[in-house]
Amino acid sequence: MSNKIEARLAELGVTLPQAPAPAANYVPYVISGNLVYVSGQVSMDENGFITGKLGEDMAAEAGANAAKTCAIGLLAQVKAACDGDLDRLARVVKLTGFVNSTPAFGDQPKVVNGASDFLVEALGDIGRHSRSAVSAASLPFGVAVEIEGIFELK
Structure with missing residues (x-):
């Protein structure tokens, strides 16, 4: 099993955490x-x-x-979905970013860029994706950002 993606993450100083368990009655990913x-x-x-x-x-x-930490969490979940072989990832398809922000704040795209830029830096062209970046009045646990994603496997 090759580990090209994890080698690139290591070059960037990133070690993926264990994929976190869901906090309620849902699954962390669906294939x-x-x-x-x-x-x-x-x-x-x-x-x-x-x-x-x-x-x-x-x-x-x-x-x-x-937002970058959200992207790292997403990759950890993809790794779990791939039984530990992150090189099965074919591409990032879409991200939806939710930004805990005031009504006057309009830079949600700049915030979600933290995830998008990281995924492209780590994955190259397969990290390029479609995206939405929206404001949220509040998020669970008072977090600043929450991001969900769709990924394609080989």
Whole structure:
């Protein structure tokens, strides 16, 4: 089993965490045909949840860093869906990013760029995807960002 994607992640200083278990009555991912639908991954790192409201107590750059952690969580779920062989990933198809933000904050795309830019940096062309970036009045646990994704497998 080759590990080209994980080798690239290591070059970037990223080690995927264990895929987190769902927090309620749902599954972390569903495989249908050659697509993997990954449930929303919230912004968190080794210290716990990354919380904040964009436009109130968090700037877009910090939000982009939070979004990157969501992308790392998405890849961890894809790895679990692929029985540990992340090189089965054919491409990132679509992301939907939810940004905990004030009504006046309009830089949701800049925030979700943290996930998009990371996926392209880590995966190259297979990381390019379609996307939505929307505002949310609040998110679970007060997190700054939540992102769900659709991925294609080889």
